[in-house]
Amino acid sequence: MKNRVKEFRFQQAMKQHELAEKVGVTRQTMSLIEKGKYNPSLKLCLAICYALDKTLDEVFWIGENEDE
Secondary structure: OOOOHHHHHHHOOOOHHHHHHHHOOOHHHHHHHHHOOOOOOHHHHHHHHHHHOOOHHHHHOOOOOOOO
16 A cells, blocks of 8 residues: 555655554554554554554555556
């Protein structure tokens, strides 16, 4: 699943392990999420969005014509 987690994390100068800690997952899980190799639950998606101060649409929305 494509997402913009890494992009928004960089914008906030946040390290991967810091975001992972804020949302209650391991750094390895956060890495997989950023690479699109792990589909987080809705609850985890929301936690990531709150931590990044972004909306669900901004971080995880995939348009009709975009590949997964």
